[in-house]
Every structure is written in C-alpha cells, then in structure tokens.
Amino acid sequence: MDSNSIEKECSAKMYKAVEFLKQELRGIRTGQANPGLVEHLKIDVPSYGSMMELRELATISVPDASTLLIKPFDPGTLKDIEKGLQTSDLGIAPQNDGKAIRLPIPPLSGERRQLLIQQVKKMAEAQKVAVRNGRRDANKAADASEKAKTMSEDEAKTIKERVQKLTKRHEDEIEGLVSTKAKEIEQI
Secondary structure, three states, rough: OHHHHHHHHHHHHHHHHHHHHHHHHHOOOOOOOOOOOOOOOOEEEEEOOEEHHHHEEEOOOOOEOEEEEEEOOOOHHHHHHEEEHOOOOOOOEEEOOOOOOEEOOOOOOHHHHHHHHHHHHHHHHHHHHHHHHHHHHHHHHHHHHOOOOOOOOOOOOHHHHHHHHHHHHHHHHHHHHHHHHHHHHHOO
C-alpha cells in the first residue's frame, strides 16, 4: 500500500467517526425544540409491515421554541407514531389532536443537563477511540509496507507523522463539537 492510499483510508475513517458524532448529537435534547430530536426515531408501522424513521412518515416542524409539531403524511399512521413516541426514551408525552401530534419540550433541570453533558462526552470519547483506531490501522499499514520493502523507512515515518496530524485535527474537531453541544445544553 502506498502512502497516499494509507492516508486517504485513514482520513476517510476519521471523517466517518466525526460525521457519526454529529448525527448522534442532533438527537440530544437541549432546552429548545429541534426536529433532529425525533426525526431518526424508529417507528413500527404494522400497516406498512416495517420499522420506519419518523421523518419518512411525517413532517416535523417547530411552531414555537418549546414545541414540535408532527403531521403524518398518511393519517392512518398517527396512532403508530404516537405509540412510537410514547415508547421511545425521550420522556415526553405526545399530545394527539386527531390530525397531528404536538410534543411539548419541557425545560431541562440542572441535574438532567449534567447527565446529558456526560452522555455527550461518552459519545465523543467513543468516536475519539474510532479516530485512534484509524491511526493505529494506518500505522500498521505503514509498518507492513516498510517491512515488505514497498516503502522506505523515511516514507513510513513521514506518513505516521501526517496520520498523527490528522488524528489531532479530528480529535480537536470532536472536542469543538462537544463544547458547542455542552453550551447548548447549559443554556436556559
């Protein structure tokens, strides 16, 4: 494996880890209503015979800062959506008016805010581990190429240094995401 392909593969793995964290953080509740909170919830729809994401079943809008409004595309799925929201781990009781569902987003308590921040930090740490695993794999590939004499010792050292810089950059990006999300959660 040449140095460019090692670096590209490593960079792709690290990028995926950061993007995954961004997706996960959208689902973390802050004090304000945000469609990202529920759009990826899996809803069991027996009439369709499958599990579907909420965003595939309904439009999700924010009529005011503390309410989500969910309007199903098919009125027949309203009860399934309501049941899915009740059984989810959101801890918010949906209000069904027969045509749409309102989700009132209650303000977070101080204790709940701290728990959410801890959860965000755990998620970030898991993705940092994924980034470091990408670095480890790239370093192993560089060592293997050096051992197989397809790469010089200097090239292997250079690629390891570049991979370390990539690792540092992605870890810093993860830290930035965590601090931004923590500020959102702490905001009242």
